[in-house]
Amino acid sequence: MSDAPRDPLAGLYQELILEHARRREGEGAIEPFDAERFLRNPTCGDEIRLRVRLDGDAVDALGWEGQGCSISQASASVLAEQAPGLSVAEARERIEAMRALLRSRGGVEAEEALLGDAVAFAGVARFPMRVKCAMLAWVALEEALTELDAR
Amino acid sequence: MTTTATTGLTEERVLQLRADFPILAEQPAGVPLVYLDSGATSQQPRQVLEAEWAFRTRRNAAVHRGAHTLAALATDDYEVARDRIARFVGARPTEISWAMNATDALNTVALSLAAANRAAVVDPRLRIREGDEILVTEAEHHANLLPWQRLADETGATLRWVEVDDDGVWTADAALAAITERTRVVAVAHVSNVTGLIAPVEQLVAAAHEAGALVVLDACQSVPHRPVDLHGLGVDAAAFSGHKMLGPGGIGVLYLAEALGAALPPARVGGSMITTVTMTEHEFLPAPQRFEAGTQPVSAIVGLAAAVDYLEGVGMSAIEAHEVALGERLALGTASIDGVRLVGPRPGEERAGLASVIVDGVHAHDVGQLLDAVGIAARVGHHCAQPLHRRLGVAATTRASTYLTTTEAEVDRFLDALSGVRAYFGAGR
Numbered sequence: 001m002s003d004a005p006r007d008p009l010a011g012l013y014q015e016l017i018l019e020h021a022r023r024r025e026g027e028g029a030i031e032p033f034d035a036e037r038f039l040r041n042p043t044c045g046d047e048i049r050l051r052v053r054l055d056g057d058a059v060d061a062l063g064w065e066g067q068g069c070s071i072s073q074a075s076a077s078v079l080a081e082q083a084p085g086l087s088v089a090e091a092r093e094r095i096e097a098m099r100a101l102l103r104s105r106g107g108v109e110a111e112e113a114l115l116g117d118a119v120a121f122a123g124v125a126r127f128p129m130r131v132k133c134a135m136l137a138w139v140a141l142e143e144a145l146t147e148l149d150a151r
Numbered sequence: 152m153t154t155t156a157t158t159g160l161t162e163e164r165v166l167q168l169r170a171d172f173p174i175l176a177e178q179p180a181g182v183p184l185v186y187l188d189s190g191a192t193s194q195q196p197r198q199v200l201e202a203e204w205a206f207r208t209r210r211n212a213a214v215h216r217g218a219h220t221l222a223a224l225a226t227d228d229y230e231v232a233r234d235r236i237a238r239f240v241g242a243r244p245t246e247i248s249w250a251m252n253a254t255d256a257l258n259t260v261a262l263s264l265a266a267a268n269r270a271a272v273v274d275p276r277l278r279i280r281e282g283d284e285i286l287v288t289e290a291e292h293h294a295n296l297l298p299w300q301r302l303a304d305e306t307g308a309t310l311r312w313v314e315v316d317d318d319g320v321w322t323a324d325a326a327l328a329a330i331t332e333r334t335r336v337v338a339v340a341h342v343s344n345v346t347g348l349i350a351p352v353e354q355l356v357a358a359a360h361e362a363g364a365l366v367v368l369d370a371c372q373s374v375p376h377r378p379v380d381l382h383g384l385g386v387d388a389a390a391f392s393g394h395k396m397l398g399p400g401g402i403g404v405l406y407l408a409e410a411l412g413a414a415l416p417p418a419r420v421g422g423s424m425i426t427t428v429t430m431t432e433h434e435f436l437p438a439p440q441r442f443e444a445g446t447q448p449v450s451a452i453v454g455l456a457a458a459v460d461y462l463e464g465v466g467m468s469a470i471e472a473h474e475v476a477l478g479e480r481l482a483l484g485t486a487s488i489d490g491v492r493l494v495g496p497r498p499g500e501e502r503a504g505l506a507s508v509i510v511d512g513v514h515a516h517d518v519g520q521l522l523d524a525v526g527i528a529a530r531v532g533h534h535c536a537q538p539l540h541r542r543l544g545v546a547a548t549t550r551a552s553t554y555l556t557t558t559e560a561e562v563d564r565f566l567d568a569l570s571g572v573r574a575y576f577g578a579g580r
């Protein structure tokens with residue numbers, strides 16, 4: 001991070017995050033779909049409805065609708081960009097890596113190779129109150145995959 | 152500034168008061184703290200902390216029990232505290248009972264009414280039956296909504312509400328029109344924690360009493376900030392929280408006007424509230440003890456009395472004038488920022504010393520984060536008023552709330568930071 005001018009938010013709002021929050025990749029309800037999850041963060045009211053469709057053992061498509069802060073919206077957008085084409089196992093691995101990154105309080109180095117653009121959320125780890133915002137879409141996908149596993 | 156020097160607080164006075172609040176010198180975000188969240192919880196002056204400390208170190212004992220001297224001293228402090236708080240809100244001490252907080256106090260009223268209606272013989276003044284109505288407003292805090300939703304469910308009554316307009320404001324006319332001969336309870340906030348709207352309490356009381364209904368006042372945002380005379384207002388019950396009026400957490404106040412306190416059965420039963428108990432029967436003490444089952448947080452009560460002393464020392468009228476001026480400054484300032492929508496009364500209209508806003512294109516949590524980065528502690532979220540926010544078409548708003556220690560410079564820092572928010576997030580690009 002450069003020393004001047006100091007960003008008081010210490011890299012929380014990376015340009016990539018703000019850009020994704022505006023772009024909203026993957027927004028919309030896909031049809032058909034295999035599983036749907038609706039999640040709400042009761043403390044701040046962020047909400048997401050996420051649908052996923054599988055093709056064999058791979059994520060074929062992911063769509064979401066929701067409202068909330070730029071962190072939650074951007075993280076849904078990044079997820080929607082990354083998930084299609086991943087195998088279910090790869091998607092789970094990536095969700096775990098994202099969780100580790102966000103819970104690290106800035107301690108662990110991001111697994112850049114694995115997370116791609118999602119490393120932009122590294123700054124969120126220093127703002128514990130925002131971790132749930134950044135994880136919302138990812139947890140929705142995780143739960144949707146778990147539901148599909150159980151079928 | 153000197154504009155409110157005669158009726159409000161001079162800047163010099165405010166700075167003097169600030170020195171009593173240790174936390175205002177803290178820098179939790181690494182920059183000087185601009186505390187604009189007294190509406191959620193207020194900070195405590197040294198005098199309150201010292202009163203609690205003095206009680207705990209010198210007079211602590213169980214009250215109204217035992218014969219030892221320490222217990223007598225503690226009991227004395229405890230009842231003196233009740234007297235002071237009663238005087239502060241224009242009530243008799245027997246009309247003041249303790250609760251955990253305002254939420255607890257409001258629940259007590261609703262639960263007690265439910266208990267009254269389960270009794271074999273129902274007091275006609277407390278009777279709520281199918282087809283009767285309980286009236287609230289769409290702007291209520293959940294604390295003054297959920298207990299009434301449940302009471303309506305339990306009694307078969309219909310919950311009705313006064314609707315708000317696009318700004319979140321409801322009118323006296325609409326409220327008066329909604330009071331009918333079927334209305335049994337009218338429950339409203341004296342001052343809205345989101346919009347700063349001040350309810351026309353006297354008019355509501357007159358109409359409600361005419362209809363035979365009880366009036367329950369959520370006084371959370373009024374008692375801490377302006378002179379309130381509960382007898383003058385004529386309400387039947389009122390609730391407020393100690394932590395919002397310079398007092399400790401964990402203590403709230405339930406006011407029950409004498410007639411209601413005498414008629415209402417207690418929602419909770421146990422020790423400290425009885426005269427005679429046998430293995431199968433019991434007899435309750437009169438109010439206020441009847442509503443105080445179990446051991447109360449005595450040192451917090453002593454702290455709350457010290458808070459009331461502090462507020463009275465400054466003067467409630469002066470505090471009110473100070474905050475009203477700041478509220479107007481907030482309203483005017485926010486309303487003039489491009490892309491910022493002020494909620495509640497328009498600038499120039501009556502409002503309390505707080506303002507909530509919607510920043511076009513930026514979620515309230517992002518607004519709050521940016522404010523925090525420059526040391527401003529404002530509240531973002533639905534402020535426990537989801538129906539109101541749903542009506543406003545947003546999930547969350549950003550609120551700045553003031554108190555006796557708030558300076559004009561702090562309000563201006565908030566306005567300044569707020570005016571940079573949309574550009575930071577590229578809203579409207």
Ligand SMILES: Cc1ncc(COP(=O)(O)O)c(C=O)c1O
Nearest residue numbers: 252253254292294340344371392
């Ligand atoms: C208008 C209003 N009513 C009720 C409450 C509930 O207060 P407490 O959480 O102290 O019970 C609050 C505070 O959040 C409030 O502002």
